[in-house]
Amino acid sequence: MLKFNIDAASPVPVYQQVKQAITLDIMANRLKDGDQLPSIRTLARILKLNPNTVAKVYYSLEQEGYIEGRRGSGYQVKCQKGKMDNLKLSIIEHEFKAFLEKAFSLGFTKEDIEKLMRRLLTNE
Numbered sequence: 001m002l003k004f005n006i007d008a009a010s011p012v013p014v015y016q017q018v019k020q021a022i023t024l025d026i027m028a029n030r031l032k033d034g035d036q037l038p039s040i041r042t043l044a045r046i047l048k049l050n051p052n053t054v055a056k057v058y059y060s061l062e063q064e065g066y067i068e069g070r071r072g073s074g075y076q077v078k079c080q081k082g083k084m085d086n087l088k089l090s091i092i093e094h095e096f097k098a099f100l101e102k103a104f105s106l107g108f109t110k111e112d113i114e115k116l117m118r119r120l121l122t123n124e
Helices: 014-027 040-047 051-063 081-105 110-121
Strands: 067-070 074-077
Touching: 014 051, 014 081, 040 051, 051 067, 081 110
Parallel strands: none
Antiparallel strands: 067 074
16 A cells, blocks of 8 residues: 655655655565556545646656556556665665765764664664
């Protein structure tokens, strides 16, 4: 089941928020290969969005190989494990680099960050 947290006040466009929510559900295995997605109109109605916005999201996800559209059957999840693993790693690397840049800009040292990581990983 899709879970959405759309924030109309966010600087992130609604289109991107919907796309990220679906992509994260696929990567987290909440949406599995072959799962049926809501129709464009149904999802637009649920999210109170223009159907063209949802169509744009689905088209983009289809172009990137996350979903597959079939005439008369709607859209289904189409995920390849190797692709998902690479994408997950890429996302974590991007987020971690952003964290490190922020930490260093705030004056933290490598040792401070390592200490924090050890503390968080051991749940102290």
